[in-house]
């Protein structure tokens with residue numbers, strides 16, 4: 001019998017915070033490119049428990065709003081991060097007028113949006129002309145490079161993520177999604193080579209999550225065996241690289 005287990009909100013927020021640490025250098029670079037410091041109204045779409053939203057609020061003098069479809073994340077974020085407006089809302093149907101924001105950002109949202117094209121169109125609608133849409137980090141597991149390989153682990157993990165609604169190859173789609181929404185686009189990619197001690201720390205940080213994910217597609221004993229084999233590879237000095245794509249979208253100024 002395949003099971004689904006839940007993690008606590010605190011655990012989820014700690015995981016989001018750790019994940020945000022991995023992509024921090026990339027975000028800092030992208031915030032500069034997007035001119036975050038000078039923006040007056042910023043929306044963080046799919047803000048989760050608000051760790052990245054709080055970072056944004058610390059880097060701009062403008063107002064900051066975070067939206068997420070999960071009410072429990074919004075409640076948690078509101079209790080943790082003061083001075084930021086958190087609203088429960090669907091990024092595919094945002095409760096804001098056209099042109100409300102001069103910067104809309106997201107971080108690991110589009111991979112999870114059920115209709116990413118619609119989410120990009122909605123985020124573009126609420127941008128003022130001349131505003132910027134910034135997708136900071138969207139993975140593409142189709143571009144994963146690892147040595148040694150472990151197809152049993154990667155295919156079970158991919159099936160689990162796909163089963164939970166993720167588009168595990170969203171990274172490569174960013175340019176097309178942004179252009180279809182009428183944006184001028186700059187797309188880029190960044191990737192950390194997780195090797196040796198670095199991969200060991202990442203693996204231990206995600207071990208509970210991997211275990212829960214594997215158990216959505218494998219029997220418990222099988223999941224433990226596959227995870228154990230992956231753990232041995234990691235201890236043996238495995239390397240892993242998953243490309244993370246970013247995109248900056250520029251909404252045309254009307255004349």
Ligand SMILES: C[S@@+](CC[C@H](N)C(=O)[O-])C[C@H]1O[C@@H](n2cnc3c(N)ncnc32)[C@H](O)[C@@H]1O
Nearest residue numbers: 016046047048068069070090091107108112113
């Ligand atoms: C991987 S989490 C990232 C959270 C946060 N951006 C961060 O980096 O810590 C993805 C988030 O997107 C939210 N999400 C997914 N689809 C959404 C949608 N259509 N509208 C609003 N939020 C959505 C999920 O609830 C989840 O909190």
